[in-house]
Amino acid sequence: MEKPYVIGIDIGGTNTEFGVVNKKGEILYRGRVSTKNPDTKEDYSSVKDYLNVLIPELKKIIDLAGGIHLFRGIGIGAPNGNYNTGMIEFAPNLKWAKEESVHLTKLVTDSLSLGSVLTNDANAAAIGEKAYGAAKSLKHFIMITLGTGVGSGIVVNGYVLYGHDGFAGELGHTTVRPYNGRVCGCGRSGCLEAYASAPGISRTAREMLETDWDKSNGKKASSLRSITDRDITSYDVYVAAKNEDELAIEVFNFTGRILGEAFCNFVTFSSPEAIILFGGPAKAGELIRKPIVETMNANMMKVFKERGSENCKTKIIFSELPDADAAILGASALAWEL
Numbered sequence: 570m571e572k573p574y575v576i577g578i579d580i581g582g583t584n585t586e587f588g589v590v591n592k593k594g595e596i597l598y599r600g601r602v603s604t605k606n607p608d609t610k611e612d613y614s615s616v617k618d619y620l621n622v623l624i625p626e627l628k629k630i631i632d633l634a635g636g637i638h639l640f641r642g643i644g645i646g647a648p649n650g651n652y653n654t655g656m657i658e659f660a661p662n663l664k665w666a667k668e669e670s671v672h673l674t675k676l677v678t679d680s681l682s683l684g685s686v687l688t689n690d691a692n693a694a695a696i697g698e699k700a701y702g703a704a705k706s707l708k709h710f711i712m713i714t715l716g717t718g719v720g721s722g723i724v725v726n727g728y729v730l731y732g733h734d735g736f737a738g739e740l741g742h743t744t745v746r747p748y749n750g751r752v753c754g755c756g757r758s759g760c761l762e763a764y765a766s767a768p769g770i771s772r773t774a775r776e777m778l779e780t781d782w783d784k785s786n787g788k789k790a791s792s793l794r795s796i797t798d799r800d801i802t803s804y805d806v807y808v809a810a811k812n813e814d815e816l817a818i819e820v821f822n823f824t825g826r827i828l829g830e831a832f833c834n835f836v837t838f839s840s841p842e843a844i845i846l847f848g849g850p851a852k853a854g855e856l857i858r859k860p861i862v863e864t865m866n867a868n869m870m871k872v873f874k875e876r877g878s879e880n881c882k883t884k885i886i887f888s889e890l891p892d893a894d895a896a897i898l899g900a901s902a903l904a905w906e907l
Contacts, residue, residue, distance in 0.1 A: 585602050644903030652731050716850075743831060
């Protein structure tokens with residue numbers, strides 16, 4: 570009998586979410602545990618302590634679904650998850666995996682007697698989009714996740730590109746401003762992530778509020794000026810832009826132009842059918858998509874444009890995965906390969 574269920578686990582810096590998923594992409598049972606110790610509010614000091622909390626909760630939803638014999642396997646999405654090795658390697662936001670490699674798939678499989686597979690969270694999102702979302706009919710696409718960072722998953726001929734060491738596809742850390750660029754969380758300067766992530770958008774807003782970006786009229790009036798400078802979020806910028814705040818709109822134009830420049834480079838190496846946007850800043854819709862497309866059309870090599878047109882062949886589209894389910898679905902999609 571074909572086993573009808575898999576488990577998807579998404580390990581975040583704050584919470585770990587998981588669920589039982591069937592072939593249709595329906596989450597039948599779900600749960601959540603804190604990735605941090607709820608007593609101390611600090612990271613677990615060891616992976617053993619973390620799994621002592623996670624594994625019993627996984628067993629509960631397995632029992633609810635009818636037992637372990639109905640499960641094909643477990644898919645896990647995690648920061649710095651390496652598909653090739655099954656290890657989380659030097660993840661800065663996980664204390665128990667920050668200074669060493671942790672063979673998570675072996676530990677989970679040994680605990681539950683069920684095969685498991687691991688990849689990083691951005692690749693998991695790409696696999697989920699292919700299985701259940703906007704990429705169902707696509708064989709060549711790039712998934713860009715805009716959030717605390719800029720993640721990416723590259724799919725070529727229907728397969729995720731992992732590279733020889735399992736870490737291919739860190740497009741958020743391609744250099745977009747090589748001279749005097751912002752310092753990125755990775756320690757390098759000028760990374761795409763430093764500009765197009767949610768914190769990057771917030772920083773752009775703060776910088777524009779501090780400068781006379783409209784030289785003819787001085788500082789523009791903006792509803793963002795009523796917010797304490799360090800408290801401005803990318804969502805605040807979005808709300809202001811939807812209310813036709815000119816400075817907020819310019820923040821999205823600036824961000825979209827940088828993304829468009831980067832996407833031109835991405836297209837030249839994998840020629841995707843589409844680049845799919847996911848995450849909080851992507852909810853800005855046309856506010857961010859329009860400057861991306863305009864920049865790509867203006868700067869793309871002619872061979873990557875539609876014949877007889879100035880439009881790029883590569884489409885910019887939005888994810889069709891529901892926000893609340895995307896992480897679990899993306900991770901679960903891995904497990905059907907077992």
